[in-house]
Amino acid sequence: MQDLLKKLFSLMQDAICQTDLSGICEVTLDDNGDRVSAFIELENNELKFSEEAPQKTDVVVKMKQETLARVLDNLDHFDLRDPNFLMQVSVEGNLDLAGYLFNLIKRPSEKVDELIRETEAKCQDYKDSVTEIKRIHKPSKEEVLNLIDESMPFVMTGVLDDWEFLSSSMEEIKKKYGDTRLRPVLEKGKEGFETMGDFIEKVENTSGDIVYTGGCDLPPAMWSKFRLPFFSPETFTTPQIWMGAKSGDTPCTALHRDCCNGMLANIFGRKKMILFSPEQTEYLYALKAFNTFQTCEIKNVIGVNTEEFPSFAKTRALEVIVGPGELLVIPAFWWHCVYAVDNVFSISAGMQWDAWEELKPGNETVSLTI
Ligand SMILES: O=C(O)CCC(=O)C(=O)O
Ligand SMILES: [Fe+2]
Structure with a gap:
């Protein structure tokens, strides 16, 4: 599961773009009760990855491991507005921050x-x-x-x-x-x-x-x-x-x-x-x-x-x-x-x-x- 979270982060980092947003996004994956979290911090248009929980997070995104695996296999079609995807995630906190970060992982097909x-x-x-x-x-x-x-x-x-x-x-x-x-x-x-x-x-x-x-x-x-x-x-x-x-x-x-x-x-x-x-x-x-x-x-x-x-x-x-x-x-x-x-x-x-x-x-x- 850590690998999926690292891949998620590297895609985000590769396409970071100008924003006024800042804050920490927790992404928690669940595999039949086993949970792993990553903390992605955005500050001054830079991203940092950590496995250690900070004092406070601004938004928490939770989903099953398989949901993230599917998203990462589908970067050329992934859409945050897709009702099937929305029903498989829980997002609590700053929705704009989560939306900004997850939109960074999209890539066009050849x-x-x-x-x-x-x-x-x-x-x-x-x-x-x-x-x-x-x-x-x-x-x-x-x-x-x-x-x-x-x-x-x-x-x-x-x-x-x-x-x-x-x-x-x-x-x-x-x-x-x-x-x-x-x-x-x-x-x-x-x-x-x-x-x-x-x-x-x-x-x-x-x-x-x-x-x-x-x-x-x-x-x-x-x-x-x-x-x-x-x-x-x-x-x-x-x-x-x-x-x-x-x-x-x-x-x-x-x-x-x-x-x-x-x-x-x-x-x-x-x-x-x-x-x-x-x-x-x-x-x-x-x-x-x-x-x-x-x-x-x-x-x-x-x-x-x-x-x-x-x-x-x-x-x-x-x-x-x-x-x-x-x-x-x-x-x-x-x-x-x-x-x-x-x-x-x-x-x-x-x-x-x-x-x-x-x-x-x-x-x-x-x-x-x-
Ligand atoms: O009507 C709108 O606000 C946007 C419509 C649009 O972007 C489109 O049809 O491609
Ligand atoms: Fe359009």
């Missing part, structure tokens, strides 16, 4: 590394010609596939017209899905599930704080009402729900990019999306630790301090306000930072690479007749 190189090269070719995000009314499937293949973000209108909750409100969602479980609750003493209704009450009662689901899985009970158009559900990864209170100039979703092509269907409220093409990565202070999505030291692209982040001055952003009933296509590896202009509700899903390989233009299966 395939993702290769796709990033390919896409960045492709975008070099047209980097000065794309100056706005186009709106296209009811495009054909072929147009959609061609634009994604060109790595071109765009907004579709008129493709969600039959969605039931279009332009409705938190109140309507609460009426229909108030008791639906949204996600497990992590904090000790509050075990159980947060429901859609609990979350919507937080949105209604916020006094200006960011209240946002982040990309948590769309509860399965809601899947049938929010099917993305053009492609079969199997084409996509598990749909995610991005819902919450208006956020002003603070992002509801910090600057990041996803490692697959994605669609974001906006159901009500408006979202301001600020995008940067993949070849601008060198100006955005991207973090080394990532797998299915990558974040940056820069979290908010409004009001960036260019003394701290001088290269940011070289970026060329594309901005679009996505309204109710609009669907934004975010091609793989395009950076985006999201602001909730109103109380908002959207659903997104990524396209699986295997499915994309079959769909992409020029790859139609040829059927032979004998």
Whole structure:
């Protein structure tokens, strides 16, 4: 078990990134009642490992040995928001500190590394010609596939017209899905599930704080009402729900990019999306630790301090306000930072690479007749 804890620590140390957080995280592993702990201290952006218990810890993370072994075998997919993982760990104390440390162990697959190189090269070719995000009314499937293949973000209108909750409100969602479980609750003493209704009450009662689901899985009970158009559900990864209170100039979703092509269907409220093409990565202070999505030291692209982040001055952003009933296509590896202009509700899903390989233009299966 010590080896697992040492491996965990070395992954964290290898990808440490700028943070204001500090403190000691205890990680305790359990193997049928045998327990081993490690103490990971973060101070001034440096990490230290100890097997000896300090006087005080700031957060305690407990899990079975096999849970950590599985995580370490799955660095290219491990996600702290995964409900299966959340239900297998107990976290008590400073959740931000635990989240920061465990996010450091993510690593991209070789395939993702290769796709990033390919896409960045492709975008070099047209980097000065794309100056706005186009709106296209009811495009054909072929147009959609061609634009994604060109790595071109765009907004579709008129493709969600039959969605039931279009332009409705938190109140309507609460009426229909108030008791639906949204996600497990992590904090000790509050075990159980947060429901859609609990979350919507937080949105209604916020006094200006960011209240946002982040990309948590769309509860399965809601899947049938929010099917993305053009492609079969199997084409996509598990749909995610991005819902919450208006956020002003603070992002509801910090600057990041996803490692697959994605669609974001906006159901009500408006979202301001600020995008940067993949070849601008060198100006955005991207973090080394990532797998299915990558974040940056820069979290908010409004009001960036260019003394701290001088290269940011070289970026060329594309901005679009996505309204109710609009669907934004975010091609793989395009950076985006999201602001909730109103109380908002959207659903997104990524396209699986295997499915994309079959769909992409020029790859139609040829059927032979004998
Ligand atoms: O809507 C949001 O807040 C974030 C959505 C997003 O990042 C995505 O669809 O890839
Ligand atoms: Fe995203």
